[in-house]
């Protein structure tokens with residue numbers, strides 16, 4: 001189960017200078033408004049039982065006929081004692097292994113009958129200070145099913161059995177989770193003692209100690225559970241198509257008698273002391289792919305009580321504005337060839353994983369070998385802002401950008417999902433983040449923001465910076481994450497400190513904002529015409545032919561009120577080129593970073609687009625190329641203009657190209673030791689006979705990348721509009737979009753007549769391929785990969801459905817046998833695809849499984865035997881559950897713009913209809929149809945097995 005602190009990734013800013021701001025804005029007429037408490041969203045019912053249990057219930061209809069159930073505990077690994085290290089997370093696993101009303105795997109089995117999948121919908125996560133469980137996407141047609149979900153929450157709250165043999169079985173699963181944990185977690189564990197001196201955070205990594213996991217006495221786990229899982233530490237959140245009164249009555253009935261011992265210990269916060277001396281830490285790992293430096297300035301958190309104020313909302317806005325302006329300056333610096341960093345971003349929020357300390361933080365990606373220079377350069381920008389503040393033009397752009405994002409959220413307010421509300425409410429319980437309706441937030445901010453003069457904002461931000469960024473190293477923390485490849489040269493605490501000190505003594509000049517005032521297109525093109533129009537009723541779209549030969553498909557939807565997606569696609573892609581262009585064509589995905597559009601370099605473009613939610617970029621795969629874009633309703637014309645510039649006026653930008661190449665150089669240098677990259681390479685080489693088009697880019701390829709050639713390929717790609725199908729999906733009116741199409745699409749240059757096509761270059765291995773190899777790794781683990789593939793079955797929706805169902809059948813039994821029974825893996829993933837490689841249809845079912853080394857052969861046997869069993873015999877009940885699940889997820893899926901974009905892309909490029917009859921096709925599947933499909937895959941004899949083992 002995932003242990004990521006999910007809600008921390010939400011855009012949740014905290015303030016640290018409330019009083020400061022108040023002092024500054026007291027002179028303005030907004031002060032009264034700012035002191036007001038925030039009105040709590042009236043649509044959510046919040047209550048508390050006598051035993052301290054808090055609940056949040058909200059009726060919501062997005063998605064339709066579904067509900068989410070959560071229980072959040074404000075305890076995590078920080079509440080463990082030394083002999084319990086790892087047990088908060090262990091307990092979270094045990095929540096699915098037997099409880100009062102759901103014995104054994106009862107919770108998983110029962111929710112599966114509702115079409116709720118273990119993993120995506122039924123899951124939990126453990127953090128340092130919280131543990132959250134959820135049952136999501138429950139169909140709401142039957143009230144009894146919803147009541148049963150409340151019973152699951154009750155069992156989690158108070159009814160776990162924690163039986164001896166179930167505990168023993170889970171030890172292996174957790175040990176395997178530790179073995180396969182990503183290097184980021186290993187690095188976090190490595191640095192905790194250094195960045196949290198004199199704090200319990202130093203020694204409470206969630207996964208814990210394997211010595212504890214393997215050997216702890218049963219009672220240690222039960223003690224943790226009974227001591228900390230109590231109603232006064234818990235909140236229930238129920239959001240969705242539910243009867244609020246009934247749900248509240250049920251909660252009161254079910255939970256009222258859970259006792260709380262009045263002498264129970266309180267959950268105390270664990271402080272993070274200030275550091276007088278700077279903390280400089282170099283953290284290296286062999287599997288790290290890209291060096292990164294984190295520059296942090298610790299500061300106090302805002303008390304819970306102060307968060308529920310308009311003031312808090314406003315200071316969050318100001319901090320966002322500051323981040324936006326600083327990020328803009330970093331972006332602009334990066335245009336200069338000698339800029340030592342490839343990326344830098346500012347944010348303000350929790351200090352790493354603590355909930356008792358915040359930090360103003362800068363994430364920096366240095367160029368290879370320029371870590372110290374990058375750190376110094378970012379520190380210099382920070383000191384520049386502290387000394388001189390910001391400019392009015394920068395602030396206007398930031399304000400437009402932030403208000404435009406807020407307006408977009410407001411316009412989409414009917415589409416706030418159960419998931420979003422769920423996270424918002426348990427975050428309110430855990431951290432005291434305010435619950436304010438988007439209507440109120442929009443109203444408050446629209447009134448306040450224009451009324452606070454730039455001078456006030458600027459002065460306040462300068463004071464905030466002055467208080468956070470001292471002239472000494474007090475509360476300063478620098479962590480450099482460095483790849484530990486062959487011959488890596490690492491920075492040291494001393495060299496990092498010297499960089500900071502150097503920035504402090506170097507004279508700094510004020511920032512000058514260069515703004516290009518011209519419009520994107522100096523002159524509008526002469527419009528062409530729509531020459532033919534027809535309606536496709538099966539797929540519900542309008543088909544247009546333009547005077548320059550381009551084809552347009554228009555699919556108007558009402559799934560989102562403010563979203564328009566564009567695709568311009570043609571047949572071709574990499575298949576049109578030969579291996580001598582391999583390096584350049586593989587870099588084509590980055591073409592928009594290495595060219596100017598018209599007279600605008602990427603930094604000018606980003607300034608010109610501030611306050612607009614719009615983007616267009618080049619895309620290319622083996623058999624297609626073109627442009628993809630998106631916009632809001634108000635910015636649609638800008639999207640057309642960007643598209644037009646891509647087609648007609650790309651100019652190479654040498655300095656950006658050098659920057660991107662150096663970025664790629666750093667990335668690829670480290671990928672050579674990245675285990676996932678090594679595994680992927682071996683798999684694609686084995687399946688596709690070392691086909692250069694499938695292979696990943698390597699560092700040796702970089703010298704062969706040629707900017708002129710890239711620009712030439714892009715020009716060839718977009719020389720003829722008649723090659724193209726333009727697809728628009730989303731909330732537009734034909735009356736508005738058709739004139740734009742005539743203006744910007746029908747006017748594109750074209751050579752009518754011959755249309756581009758792909759070449760048949762597919763090179764798929766035949767028969768059985770076995771590839772076992774060793775790789776050096778930090779924590780020994782095996783990765784086993786098996787794929788069955790077929791190049792004879794037609795690609796169709798039916799084939800996709802069969803492959804998907806077979807994957808789910810296999811996934812369930814693999815999880816049972818390899819994870820639950822043998823404790824030999826943490827997770828098994830099964831995937832499928834069915835797609836055209838040019839004119840070659842390819843259907844794939846694949847299995848990827850990280851393993852305990854001594855279980856490799858048994859696992860491979862299970863993987864193969866269960867596939868063979870599926871060829872003759874599959875349980876009908878299992879098939880029915882999977883079908884229900886598929887029908888449910890499809891019903892949601894077909895109401896998204898992404899889905900329709902894909903349907904039209906496929907129909908537009910190959911004529912294949914992936915929509916019509918989808919429900920009947922899913923319903924008509926039986927154990928026999930799936931077994932027949934499996935037989936065809938297996939009997940074709942095309943099977944690839946790749947096993948990566950630890951080198952001695």
Ligand SMILES: [Zn+2]
Pocket residue numbers: 001002003089093177
């Ligand atoms: Zn876990």
